[in-house]
Amino acid sequence: MLNPAANGTLSGFSLDEAARIALEVAAHPNQPVRCPRCGAWMHVTAGGDGGRRIWILRCDATGRGLVFQQQLPGARWHRTPARGLPR
Numbered sequence: 001m002l003n004p005a006a007n008g009t010l011s012g013f014s015l016d017e018a019a020r021i022a023l024e025v026a027a028h029p030n031q032p033v034r035c036p037r038c039g040a041w042m043h044v045t046a047g048g049d050g051g052r053r054i055w056i057l058r059c060d061a062t063g064r065g066l067v068f069q070q071q072l073p074g075a076r077w078h079r080t081p082a083r084g085l086p087r
């Protein structure tokens, strides 16, 4: 599930635009994304930890930006001991 981050980090885009960008980035994590407002390529910074990925996107042309995160599927299982695997 993709969630635009809480107040203050979503700036300049409507929720619809933010959702569209988030879906596009999640589908193609390593590809650049165009700003839905002006069509310029957005600057993308990706990060995260074992349980989630975080993207920070900024349009240099219009100064708009947004932050969103994706909970990684299976993140809760990371600390579950593996069973039946070769040692």
Ligand SMILES: [Zn+2]
Pocket: 035, 036, 037, 038, 039, 040, 059, 060, 061, 062, 063, 064
């Ligand atoms: Zn723009």
